[in-house]
Amino acid sequence: MLKFILRRTLLMIPQIILVSILVFMLAKAMPGDALTGAFQGNPDANPEQIEKIREKMGLNDPWYQQYGRWLGNAVQGDFGQSYVHKQPVTHLLAGKIENTLLLSFFTLIITYLIAIPLGIIAGRWTDTWADKIIVTYTYFAFATPIFVFALLMMFFFSFILDWLPYSGSVDIKIETGTWDYFVSRARHLALPVLSGALISTVTTIQYLRNDMIDQKLKDFVKTARAKGVPERKVYTRHILRNSLLPIAAFLGYEITGLIGGSVFIETIYSYPGLGYLFIQSIQTRDFTVVTSLVLISATATIVGTMLSDIILSIVDPRIRIE
Amino acid sequence: MKEPAVLDEKKLIAQEKMNNPSLMKTIWREIKHDKMAIGSLVLLIIILLAAYLSPLYIDQVAQQRVNFFNNWKPPSAEHWLGTDDGGRDVFGQLMLGTRNSFTIAICVTLIAGVVGLTYGLIAGFYGGTVDNVMMRILEFLMVLPSLMFIIVFITIIPNYTVVTFILIVSIFAWFGKARLIRSRALQERELDYINASKTLGTPSLKIMFFEMFPNLSSLVIVNMTLTLAGNIGLETGLTFLGFGLPSGTPSLGTLIAFARTPDIVQNKWWVWLPAALLILVMMLCINYVGQAVKRASDARQRLA
Numbered sequence: 064m065l066k067f068i069l070r071r072t073l074l075m076i077p078q079i080i081l082v083s084i085l086v087f088m089l090a091k092a093m094p095g096d097a098l099t100g101a102f103q104g105n106p107d108a109n110p111e112q113i114e115k116i117r118e119k120m121g122l123n124d125p126w127y128q129q130y131g132r133w134l135g136n137a138v139q140g141d142f143g144q145s146y147v148h149k150q151p152v153t154h155l156l157a158g159k160i161e162n163t164l165l166l167s168f169f170t171l172i173i174t175y176l177i178a179i180p181l182g183i184i185a186g187r188w189t190d191t192w193a194d195k196i197i198v199t200y201t202y203f204a205f206a207t208p209i210f211v212f213a214l215l216m217m218f219f220f221s222f223i224l225d226w227l228p229y230s231g232s233v234d235i236k237i238e239t240g241t242w243d244y245f246v247s248r249a250r251h252l253a254l255p256v257l258s259g260a261l262i263s264t265v266t267t268i269q270y271l272r273n274d275m276i277d278q279k280l281k282d283f284v285k286t287a288r289a290k291g292v293p294e295r296k297v298y299t300r301h302i303l304r305n306s307l308l309p310i311a312a313f314l315g316y317e318i319t320g321l322i323g324g325s326v327f328i329e330t331i332y333s334y335p336g337l338g339y340l341f342i343q344s345i346q347t348r349d350f351t352v353v354t355s356l357v358l359i360s361a362t363a364t365i366v367g368t369m370l371s372d373i374i375l376s377i378v379d380p381r382i383r384i385e
Numbered sequence: 386m387k388e389p390a391v392l393d394e395k396k397l398i399a400q401e402k403m404n405n406p407s408l409m410k411t412i413w414r415e416i417k418h419d420k421m422a423i424g425s426l427v428l429l430i431i432i433l434l435a436a437y438l439s440p441l442y443i444d445q446v447a448q449q450r451v452n453f454f455n456n457w458k459p460p461s462a463e464h465w466l467g468t469d470d471g472g473r474d475v476f477g478q479l480m481l482g483t484r485n486s487f488t489i490a491i492c493v494t495l496i497a498g499v500v501g502l503t504y505g506l507i508a509g510f511y512g513g514t515v516d517n518v519m520m521r522i523l524e525f526l527m528v529l530p531s532l533m534f535i536i537v538f539i540t541i542i543p544n545y546t547v548v549t550f551i552l553i554v555s556i557f558a559w560f561g562k563a564r565l566i567r568s569r570a571l572q573e574r575e576l577d578y579i580n581a582s583k584t585l586g587t588p589s590l591k592i593m594f595f596e597m598f599p600n601l602s603s604l605v606i607v608n609m610t611l612t613l614a615g616n617i618g619l620e621t622g623l624t625f626l627g628f629g630l631p632s633g634t635p636s637l638g639t640l641i642a643f644a645r646t647p648d649i650v651q652n653k654w655w656v657w658l659p660a661a662l663l664i665l666v667m668m669l670c671i672n673y674v675g676q677a678v679k680r681a682s683d684a685r686q687r688l689a
Contacts, residue, residue, distance in 0.1 A: 078525055085529075093541050206672040208618030210625050211661045214644055218658070222651040229647065322530055330626060341533065342626060345540050353537060360530040368528050 067376050075369050082361040083137070086354055087130050093350040142355035147347045152355045155340070162232055163336035166255055166329070167321045173260035174267065174317070179310070181264070182271025186306070187298055189276060197268065204265045210327040213258040217331060220254055227254050230333035255332045259324055263317065267310060274306040308378040315371025319364045408603050408682065415681035418688050422677040425670035432667060436483035448477040449633075460655050467655040469643065475656055479663060482637040485630065487667075489551055490616040496555040497616075498609050501562030506593045506601075508563070509570020516567070523563055531557040539628045547634055554619060562608055569604055573597050603682035610675035614668045621664055637664050 136143070142152035185197040221229035227250055228234070234247045278284060279302065287301050288294075322338075329338035337356055344352035406414075416422045451473065458468040466475035508519040538553045539545065573579060574597070582592050598605075617637075623629040624638025640660035644650045649657065680686040 078528065081525060082529065089534075089537055089541070093537075202672070202676075203669070206614060206668040207665060208622055208668065210622045211618075211641070211664050214641065214650075214657070214661055215665075218644075218650055218654070222647075229650075319528075326532055326626070327622060341536075345536060346627070348540075357530065357533050357537060360533055361528070364528045364530055 064377070068373050071369055071372050071376075075365055078365050079362060082365065083134055083358060084130065086358045086361065087126075087133060089357070090133075090350065090354040091126065093353070094348070137355070137358060142358075143351040145344075145349050145352050147344070147349040147352075152352050155352060156337070156355065156359075159335060159337050159340050162334065163325060163329070163338065166252065166259075166325065166334065166336055167318065169252060169256045170259040170263070170321060171314070171317060173256055174263050175310075177260060178264035178267035179271065179307070182268040183275070183298075183303065185268065185272040186275025189272075194272075197272075201265050201268050204262050207262060209259070209262050209324050210331060212262055213255075213328055213331045216254055216258045227251075229254070232335050251332075251334075255328045255334050258331075259321070259328050263320060263324065267313070270313070271306055271310065274309075275302055278302045278305055309375065312371050312375035312378050315367040315369070315374065318367040322360050322363060408606065411687075412606075412678050412681040415687060416674065416677045419677050422673050425673040429667065429670040429674065432483065432663070432670075433487065436480045436487065439477070439480040439484065443477045443480060445481070448473060448481065457653055457656075466659050467653075469640070469656050475640065475659065478635050478640055479637070479659055482635045482640055482660065483663065483667075485634055486617055486620055486624075486637045486664075489547070489620050489630070489636075490613055492551045493554050493558055493616045493620070494609050494613045496551065497558035497562060497612070498605065500555070501559035502566055502598070502601075502605060504559065504563040505566025506570050506597060509567040510574055510589065510593050510597065512571060512574060516571070520564075520567070523560060527560045527564075529557075535623065536626070536628045539623070545631060547630060550630060554616070554623070558612070558616065558619075562605075562612070565604065565608060566601060569601050570597060573600060607675065607679045607682050610671065610678050614671040614675065617664065617671075618668060 133143075140153055142156070144150070145152050145155055148155055181197050181200075185194045188194055217229050220227050232248065232251050233244065234251075237244045237247050284297060284301055287297050292301070325336060325338035326341060327338070328334065329336045330342050333339065337359070341353065341356045344350075344356070416426060455468055456470050458464055460467045464474045464476065466479065469475055469478065504519065504523070508516045508523075535553055535557055538556075539550065542549055542553070579592060579597065582596055587596070620629060621636060621638035621641065624636045625642045627642065629638050630636045637660045641657045641664075643653070644657035644661075680688060
């Protein structure tokens with residue numbers, strides 16, 4: 064067990080190093096460097112002086128030296144300066160990370176709150192009208208692109224019904240910490256969270272339904288029934304215990320999916336998180352911010368996948384054999 | 386003596402064909418059996434015909450001409466779906482967009498299909514160390530946040546055209562396919578016909594593509610139909626964000642991208658809503674047909 068976790072964690076290190084090299088290469092391929100922003104629009108900038116500063120900052124060093132320095136700084140939380148905002152990237156990220164985490168956290172909770180009951184209903188009462196409705200729903204959710212769905216949700220709930228706000232994370236002019244502030248935040252979160260959650264339930268529902276249908280035919284279930292275990296307990300004690308555990312393990316993979324989805328959701332709802340910042344930065348060619356965001360997302364994905372693998376191996380020991 | 390033997394063989398082949406109908410026949414039977422699937426197929430064909438034959442009834446040059454006196458007109462008899470910011474007919478844009486979006490999705494699906502298939506077949510056929518190394522590489526590629534990478538590539542590439550767009554998206558579209566093919570190829574390589582062929586000295590490439598591949602073809606077709614829908618979503622999504630097709634090549638995403646200001650979302654819905662609904666309908670249709678194809682490829686799931 065411990066050996067597996069250790070091996071899986073060690074596997075993560077080359078992955079992170081490779082990703083960081085890839086991101087660094089991309090950053091080098093992007094036009095502009097750390098000095099571009101500082102001298103932009105400054106007519107007094109003397110090319111010779113700039114060259115001197117470049118030399119001093121080590122921008123003319125071979126790439127592996129620059130890479131080492133860049134990675135060293137990034138690990139310590141220093142992602143350089145934003146050209147556009149003229150402030151450290153870390154400052155810029157600070158508030159946004161919190162927003163994105165909040166959005167992802169609630170999206171995950173709502174996803175599971177919807178998906179697990181629906182999956183259980185569909186799996187337990189297969190081929191009833193309830194099952195058919197749920198299957199139709201998963202079918203729609205699977206086929207609908209997230210940005211189309213988010214737009215339609217916004218159009219319907221914010222414009223036609225005028226129930227919920229369509230942009231931002233909180234109304235301006237509301238003091239932090241008050242009850243009104245909390246309500247305003249919740250109302251701003253509602254649509255982005257729902258748009259993301261209603262789409263991302265698919266995998267969980269389908270997995271639960273299929274797995275329960277498989278489990279139902281297994282011998283241990285027949286044995287339980289033959290022993291006279293009440294039908295309700297057959298499900299809660301025997302079938303669900305097997306079917307639900309892997310869901311916990313998919314958590315890490317879900318996080319991976321949320322990162323991609325957040326770009327669309329946050330952009331559509333102008334929600335000030337990392338995904339929206341990514342789109343804004345790339346539009347304004349603010350490449351230090353872009354690079355940091357790609358690096359952060361890639362690391363989050365790698366860690367998420369690793370967590371899922373480890374949880375899965377705890378839940379299902381057969382995986383460890385390899 | 387020779388004649389009857391030849392006849393016999395023909396008969397046997399005919400018999401064999403009766404017993405094992407081709408995949409296409411099975412798919413057709415499965416679709417015919419499912420009313421929703423046949424409805425989806427017909428609807429999809431109508432949409433695609435309308436889009437691909439649009440040059441017959443839409444003057445492309447006039448379509449793209451900007452006329453500011455005529456902008457933001459609501460739907461009318463002359464402009465079925467109104468006009469956009471430049472006074473262009475939205476219905477015409479919709480048809481051109483559908484054509485472009487669909488063509489691009491097909492290209493991406495085909496390129497990704499070929500790359501994924503080759504990668505998966507090689508990994509699965511050789512197995513062992515080759516497979517191990519190739520799978521580690523694939524695992525690494527799969528954890529990359531592909532949407533962000535695609536957007537970054539699109540922004541930094543010079544001379545950006547439709548072709549480069551297709552290539553960039555394809556680079557990130559084959560991973561899942563490769564993994565799927567590889568796991569099936571691994572099972573396949575243990576079977577006798579592969580071993581027999583190896584013993585006879587058939588070149589590996591020939592075994593992979595002419596002996597193994599036909600047995601995986603149904604898997605590939607199912608996967609390609611389902612990813613086709615996903616690729617339409619990806620292209621329109623990227624164009625919606627502003628990182629898709631170069632300007633001047635309308636896509637369904639271009640029309641939806643108008644929905645970026647509250648005023649347009651609410652008061653000029655005819656510009657973006659039809660495109661959003663059309664994408665939805667196309668995706669649902671393709672997925673429904675795809676599900677029928679999936680059932681056809683797996684005898685246990687067949688309805689017909």
